[in-house]
Amino acid sequence: MTARLTALALMAMLAGLPLTVVPAPSLYLGALATLALVVGGAGALAASVPLATGGGALALIEYALALAVARPGPDLVTGTAVGLALVLLPASVHFASRTRGAALLPPVLRSQTRHWLALVALGALAAAVVAVGGEALAFALRGTALPVVVAASALGALTAAAGLIALVTSPHHD
Amino acid sequence: MSWRPTALNLSLVTLVGWALFLGVLTGRAELMIAAVPLVVVLTAGRRAKAPTASWQISRQLSADRLIEGERVTVTVTFQGREPLTLVELFQPLPPQVWTARGRHHAFFTVGPGELVRWTFEIACAGRQRLRLADLHVRLWEPLGLASAETRHHEALSEVAVYPHVTPFPRPPRPLRTQTFVGNHVSPAQGEGLEPGDIRPFAPGDQIRHVNWRATLRLGVLHVTRHHQERNADVVLLLDTLADIGPAGASALDRAVRGAASLAAAYLARRDRVGLIEYGGILRQVRPGAGRTQWERLLDTLARASVVFTYVTRDLEMIPPRVLPPQALILALSPLLDGRFLKAARDLVARGFDVVLIAVSPVAAGRALVAGGPVTDLAARLWAIEHRDYLDALRREGLTVVDWDSIEPLEAALARWHRPRLRGVRA
Numbered sequence: 351m352t353a354r355l356t357a358l359a360l361m362a363m364l365a366g367l368p369l370t371v372v373p374a375p376s377l378y379l380g381a382l383a384t385l386a387l388v389v390g391g392a393g394a395l396a397a398s399v400p401l402a403t404g405g406g407a408l409a410l411i412e413y414a415l416a417l418a419v420a421r422p423g424p425d426l427v428t429g430t431a432v433g434l435a436l437v438l439l440p441a442s443v444h445f446a447s448r449t450r451g452a453a454l455l456p457p458v459l460r461s462q463t464r465h466w467l468a469l470v471a472l473g474a475l476a477a478a479v480v481a482v483g484g485e486a487l488a489f490a491l492r493g494t495a496l497p498v499v500v501a502a503s504a505l506g507a508l509t510a511a512a513g514l515i516a517l518v519t520s521p522h523h524d
Numbered sequence: 525m526s527w528r529p530t531a532l533n534l535s536l537v538t539l540v541g542w543a544l545f546l547g548v549l550t551g552r553a554e555l556m557i558a559a560v561p562l563v564v565v566l567t568a569g570r571r572a573k574a575p576t577a578s579w580q581i582s583r584q585l586s587a588d589r590l591i592e593g594e595r596v597t598v599t600v601t602f603q604g605r606e607p608l609t610l611v612e613l614f615q616p617l618p619p620q621v622w623t624a625r626g627r628h629h630a631f632f633t634v635g636p637g638e639l640v641r642w643t644f645e646i647a648c649a650g651r652q653r654l655r656l657a658d659l660h661v662r663l664w665e666p667l668g669l670a671s672a673e674t675r676h677h678e679a680l681s682e683v684a685v686y687p688h689v690t691p692f693p694r695p696p697r698p699l700r701t702q703t704f705v706g707n708h709v710s711p712a713q714g715e716g717l718e719p720g721d722i723r724p725f726a727p728g729d730q731i732r733h734v735n736w737r738a739t740l741r742l743g744v745l746h747v748t749r750h751h752q753e754r755n756a757d758v759v760l761l762l763d764t765l766a767d768i769g770p771a772g773a774s775a776l777d778r779a780v781r782g783a784a785s786l787a788a789a790y791l792a793r794r795d796r797v798g799l800i801e802y803g804g805i806l807r808q809v810r811p812g813a814g815r816t817q818w819e820r821l822l823d824t825l826a827r828a829s830v831v832f833t834y835v836t837r838d839l840e841m842i843p844p845r846v847l848p849p850q851a852l853i854l855a856l857s858p859l860l861d862g863r864f865l866k867a868a869r870d871l872v873a874r875g876f877d878v879v880l881i882a883v884s885p886v887a888a889g890r891a892l893v894a895g896g897p898v899t900d901l902a903a904r905l906w907a908i909e910h911r912d913y914l915d916a917l918r919r920e921g922l923t924v925v926d927w928d929s930i931e932p933l934e935a936a937l938a939r940w941h942r943p944r945l946r947g948v949r950a
Contacts, residue, residue: 403535407542414546414555429554433543433561440535441565444668448612455632455640461609465666472568473561480560484553500551507544507556510563515537 352459353446357394357402360439361387364409367432368416376419382412390439397447399440406436430477434470441466525576525663527670533569536562536669569669578605579634583615583659583678590654592688592772592781595624595645600659602642604634610664612671613642616657620649620772650772651780651826654683686822687781692789692934697942698756698852699877706755707793716750723749757798757811757848758790760821761871763857763864764803767830769888775858778929779883780825783856785933787821798846799824802839802864804831808846836863839870853878858885859913872922881936882914884928 365387369379390405392398413432445462491499540562547555579602586597600613615628626644634640648654658675665671701710709718722738725745738746760783767776787797791813798811799821809817809824839847847853853876857864871878890903917924927936 399531399535403538406539410539410542410546410555410558413558414550414552417552417554418550424553426554426557429557430561432554433558436539436543436558437536437561437565440532440539441667444530444532444535448664448668449631451627452612452614452629452631453627453642453644455630455642457633458610458631461633462666465609469565469568469667470561473564476564477557477560481553481557484556500548503556504548507548510559511537511541511544 353442353449354394354397357439357442357446358391360435360442361390361394361402361405361409364406364432364435364439365390365412367428367435368409368413371413371416371422371425371428372420376416379412379416379419382408382415386412394439394443394446397443397450399444399447402440402443406439410436426477426481430474430481433477434473437469437473438466441469525672525674527665527672529670530668532668533566533670536566540566565667566669569665569667576606579603579608579661581659581661581676581678583656583676583681585656585681585683588683590648590683590685592648592651592685595647596683597643597645598628598656600642602632602634602640604638605636607636608634608663609666610668611640612660612662612664614660614662615644616660617646618652618654618657620652621646621654622649623647648683648685650685650777651687651828652685653826654685656681656683684823684826686826687777687784689781689788690785690932690934692785694934694938695786695789695793696852696854696879696937696940698758698795699942700850700852701752701754701756702796702848702850704755704794706753706795708754708756708795710752710754712752712754713749714752716752718751718753720749720751722746755793755813756790756795757851758786758795759798759800759811759847759851759853760787761800761802761853761855761857761868762825762828763855763859763861764801764805764828764830765833765861765864766858768858768860768885768892770891773888773891775860775883775885775888775929776828776830778888779856779858779881780828782881782883782927782929782933783854784822784825786854787825788818791818797821798848798851800839800842800846801828802837802867804833804835806837806842808842810846811848811851837867839867847876849875851876854881855879856881856883858883858888859910860885865917868922869920879923879925879940880917881925881927881933882910884910884926886910887928887930 365383369383372379386405386408389408390402393401393405540559543555543559582601584599590596598615611632611634613630617628624645624647628644630642632640658677661676662671662673698708701708713720722735723746725734725747729747733747735746735748762779762783764776767774769775790797794813796811796813797817799809801807801824807824809820853871855868855878859865859882868878868880886903886907893899914924914926925936925940927933
């Protein structure tokens with residue numbers, strides 16, 4: 351139950367965070383936030399990883415829409431927080447789904463919490479490194495045409511996604 | 525053992541894809557940054573150390589024999605040689621078995637050399653030879669991105685679940701007795717407690733047997749004779765040709781409980797009790813007495829089950845040492861298969877003392893379907909038809925006891941009165 355409540359709180363945070371980005375309340379964003387909360391909340395309560403992932407994806411779309419509408423200055427802290435919440439949401443739901451109906455001996459929750467906190471720290475550090483690296487890259491590429499940057503970033507994103515899929519589906523180390 | 529990726533990987537890859545796609549689409553760095561922790565987690569999950577089966581597991585049961593409804597404690601001890609972040613143990617349970625206390629599925633963390641003890645209690649609804657399946661052991665990568673699974677086989681993990689026995693102070697009296705001392709009043713006269721005939725005094729008679737009232741009235745010494753107290757042979761004939769009802773409460777289960785109760789009652793009275801399971805498999809237990817015989821009977825009753833067959837077994841093939849000529853035969857049957865009735869009729873025709881205990885299939889059959897006015901009506905009609913059938917059997921000369929299997933068997937047998945043996949000549 352603890353893991354499910356944690357997931358529900360994370361989902362609420364993910365759905366609510368984009369609403370703080372826009373200066374005035376928006377009907378479309380509100381509807382999208384509600385939808386994300388309903389889908390992700392159902393996933394959290396039912397311990398369903400696909401539903402929780404759907405809720406997370408909807409929250410990401412909502413966040414992107416809020417950023418596109420409000421066009422605020424770069425806020426990498428919020429981006430990192432969203433990323434960390436997106437990690438913990440499916441992880442906690444997955445934990446809840448596999449431990450449902452099972453006896454959890456006391457050190458298990460402590461051990462899991464320790465691992466998740468380590469993960470959060472590692473993710474935050476990696477995001478900070480990437481942000482600093484990005485700043486350095488932006489300084490180096492100053493004056494480059496926008497289409498070239500967009501094309502390069504799209505290619506980079508595609509390569510990253512393909513690399514991840516290959517990583518996950520590759521043979522395992524025994 | 526090797527790691528296998530879990531569904532969580534797909535979930536995280538999906539979110540990474542969405543973050544990168546939306547980041548490129550909107551040109552916002554925040555979305556690209558949001559993807560970074562996800563990528564880090566996925567990469568970290570792939571770097572987990574290869575699992576090794578470096579542990580010791582043992583599973584122990586608190587008892588190897590149970591009565592239906594009783595509990596047995598399962599204790600699993602797990603000792604890891606190296607630290608294991610998350611270990612999952614799952615004990616599959618066979619049908620009619622449930623956890624009475626605790627869970628049969630557990631997660632724990634093990635330190636190096638640490639011993640973890642996990643206990644839970646299971647209860648069994650029905651008689652069976654309970655064999656616990658292999659224990660499933662699953663190791664989880666700390667973040668749940670991969671798991672490795674194996675099974676642990678434990679020998680000697682069988683529990684015999686015996687049928688429930690109800691006390692039976694007065695089981696049906698047999699018509700004929702055997703030669704050994706027991707608790708049944710024999711028609712034969714000799715040493716005993718039960719007074720019998722009165723006859724004139726003869727040399728060798730003991731003074732304490734003199735009947736002074738008859739002596740005074742008749743003017744000649746008379747003695748009271750006594751009935752001998754002897755044991756009896758009882759054979760339980762169990763119908764396993766057909767069954768009806770839910771597992772644990774079927775007509776056969778009820779018949780088995782009745783048979784076990786009768787066996788316990790007769791064995792307590794120093795009678796010899798045997799068993800014939802009349803069905804697809806003809807199992808036999810020779811009549812015997814004592815504790816060993818009781819356990820032998822329980823073992824056979826625990827295994828009793830319906831095995832379908834087209835073959836009609838002939839009880840004439842049963843040797844006399846299993847079916848002694850003067851035995852009381854208690855036949856327990858729901859009377860769903862005509863072959864059993866034919867066998868009972870044959871036994872009666874051969875001069876056996878047969879009491880047919882008709883276990884009503886109505887209650888067991890009704891438990892299979894949802895209640896309602898139509899079901900109630902059908903059950904009542906079936907019960908009437910069943911009673912009519914039993915009356916027809918009685919008119920044929922069979923001794924039939926109608927047991928609805930809801931009330932105690934003793935109550936059903938109490939309604940059936942067998943005359944005292946005094947008047948019967950051996």
